[in-house]
Amino acid sequence: MTVVEPLQLSEPPAFSRDRRVQAWIGVKALSDAGDALWTIALAWTAVQIASPAVAGLIVAAGTVPRAIVLLFGGVLADRANARRVMLLFNVLRVGVLVAVALWVLATPPTVAVLLFAAIAFGVCDAFYEPSAGTIARQLVRPTDLPSYSAVAQTASRLGTMGGAAVGGVVVAHVGLSGSATVNALTFTVVVAFIAIWLRPRFALPRAEKESALRGIARGFAHLKDAPTTRTLVIALSGLNLAVGPAVGIGLALRALDEGWGAPAVGLFEALLGLGAALGAISVARWRPRREAYAGFWALVVQGAAIVALGFGPLWTVAAAAFVIGATAGYASVLLSSTFAATVDTAYLGRMGAITRLGDDCLMPVAMAAFGALASATVLWVPFALYGGAMAALMILPLSNRTFRELSLRPAS
Numbered sequence: 001m002t003v004v005e006p007l008q009l010s011e012p013p014a015f016s017r018d019r020r021v022q023a024w025i026g027v028k029a030l031s032d033a034g035d036a037l038w039t040i041a042l043a044w045t046a047v048q049i050a051s052p053a054v055a056g057l058i059v060a061a062g063t064v065p066r067a068i069v070l071l072f073g074g075v076l077a078d079r080a081n082a083r084r085v086m087l088l089f090n091v092l093r094v095g096v097l098v099a100v101a102l103w104v105l106a107t108p109p110t111v112a113v114l115l116f117a118a119i120a121f122g123v124c125d126a127f128y129e130p131s132a133g134t135i136a137r138q139l140v141r142p143t144d145l146p147s148y149s150a151v152a153q154t155a156s157r158l159g160t161m162g163g164a165a166v167g168g169v170v171v172a173h174v175g176l177s178g179s180a181t182v183n184a185l186t187f188t189v190v191v192a193f194i195a196i197w198l199r200p201r202f203a204l205p206r207a208e209k210e211s212a213l214r215g216i217a218r219g220f221a222h223l224k225d226a227p228t229t230r231t232l233v234i235a236l237s238g239l240n241l242a243v244g245p246a247v248g249i250g251l252a253l254r255a256l257d258e259g260w261g262a263p264a265v266g267l268f269e270a271l272l273g274l275g276a277a278l279g280a281i282s283v284a285r286w287r288p289r290r291e292a293y294a295g296f297w298a299l300v301v302q303g304a305a306i307v308a309l310g311f312g313p314l315w316t317v318a319a320a321a322f323v324i325g326a327t328a329g330y331a332s333v334l335l336s337s338t339f340a341a342t343v344d345t346a347y348l349g350r351m352g353a354i355t356r357l358g359d360d361c362l363m364p365v366a367m368a369a370f371g372a373l374a375s376a377t378v379l380w381v382p383f384a385l386y387g388g389a390m391a392a393l394m395i396l397p398l399s400n401r402t403f404r405e406l407s408l409r410p411a412s
Contacts, residue, residue: 012201015144020197022151024139027193029155033163034186038097040167041179042114050111058114062122067360069126070353075215077130077349078207082138083198085131089124090191096120097184104177117180133352137340138200142408145337146291150283153333157277204345219350231397232339233351235296237358239332242390243324244363245370246306247272250383251321253374260314268321275325282326283333292403295334296394302327303391310383341408 012018039059046055076085100117140148171179207215223230247268255264279298288294301323308320343351366386373382397403 010199010201012140012144015140015147018140020199021139021148024193024198025148025152025155027190028152029159031186031190032156032159034183036160036163037167037170038179038183040164041171041176042118044168044171045109045176046111046114049109049114054111058111058118061115061118062125063360064122065119066122066126067357069123070130070357070360071216071219071350072212073127074130074219074350074353075207075212076127077134077352078219078346079209079215080131080206082131082134082204082349083194083200086128086135087191087194089128090187090194093121093124093128094184094187094191096124097180097187101177101180101184104175104180109176129356130349130353133340134204134345134348135198135200137345137348138202138204140201142341145341145408146287146333147284149333149337149340150280153280153329153336154277157273157280157329161273204348207346216350219347219354222344222347222350223354226344228400228402229343229347229351231400231403232292232335232343233355235299235393235397236335236339236355237362238390238393239299239328239335240359241362241366242306242386243302243328244359245367246309246383246386247321247324249367249370250309250374250379251317253379254309254317257379258314264314267318271318271322272325272328275322275327276329277325279326279329279331280333282330288334290404290407291334292338292406293398295331295338296397296403298327298331298334300391300394300398302331303387303389303394306387306390307384309387310380337408338406342406 012021015021043055043059046058050058096117100113103113136145136148136152167179170182174181207218210218223233251268252265255261255268305320305323305327309317309324339351339355340348370382370386373385
C-alpha cells in the first residue's frame, strides 16, 4: 500500500503555520458544541412531552434514515464537489433548525415536530459526513494528516464536551426554540467559513458517472480488490463495537452491581473523555514512525483494558476507563489519517460511508448482545468476551507486512 498523491492545486503551508486549516478546525469544533447542545435539548424536550419509550424513539429516529441514505452520500462524495455538498447540507441544517425554532415559538413542541427534526438531521448527516470525511485529504499533505487528525479530534471532543455541559442550562432557560437557534447560529458560521475561506489545495479524482446503486456496488467491489483498504475499513468499522457497549452499558451495570452509584459512572465517563483528548493530542507531540502499526497495537491494549473493566475495585475500573479513552483517541487519529492517506481517493467517500455504517447498523446489535450476556452470565463475562475479541481481531492487521512497514512520513 502506498500513500495516494492527488493533484496539487496550490502549495499548502506546514500544518503548524496553516491558519486557514486551524481556523476550520476551530469552526468545526464550534459546530460540534452546537450539535451537542441541540442533542441535549432534543432529548430533554422528548422526555418532557412523551413516554420514555417514545422519547427513546425520537432520540434514535435519525439513525435509521442515516443508515439507509449513508451509502448514497458516499457515492455523492466521490462524484461531486465535496465543498459544495458540505455547503448545501449545512444550509439545509440551518433551515431545519430555524423551522423548528419558529414552530415551537408559535405552539408547544409535539412528538411529530421532534421526529421531523431528528429524521431531517439524520438525512443531512448521511449526505454531509462522507463529503466532510474527504476534506482533510483536500486541505493538507499526507505527511500532515496525523497532526491534522490529532488537533481536529481533540478540538471536536472538547467542543462536544463543552456543548453538552451547557446544553442543559440553555434548554432550561430558553427551551427548545432557543437551543435550536443557538445551533442554527453555529451552522451559519460554518456555512460562512466554507463559502468564503475554505478552499481545497488538492484535487481528488472523481468517480465516473453511473447510477447510484451501481456506484455503491462498485464501492463494495473495491473492498474485494483492495485487501489493505478492506482491513482498514473493517478495523475502523469495528472500532466502537467492543468499547461502545462496554462503556455505554457495562460501566453502569458495574456501578449498580457494586453499589458505587451514579457519581461513579460520571467519573468513569469523565476519565474516558480526558483520556481520549490526551491520547489524540499526544500524536501531534510524539508521533510514531509507523502510524498504522502503532494504532493497531493501541487497540490490543484497549482490548485488555475492556477486560479489566469487569474486575477489581472502583480505582482499577477508573484506571481502565482512562486507558480505554487514551488508546481510543490515539488509535483513532493514527488509523483515520492512514485511511485518508492510503485509500484510493476516487473511493474515499464510499469507504468512509461504509465505515460509518458499521456503527449505525451493528452497534444496536452489539449493545443488545452485551446486555443479554450480562443477564445470562456473571457480569465479567461480556467484558472479557468483548475485550478479548477486540485484541484477537488485531492479530490480522498486525501480522500484515504492509501495516508493519507503512509510514506517512516522507522518505529521507
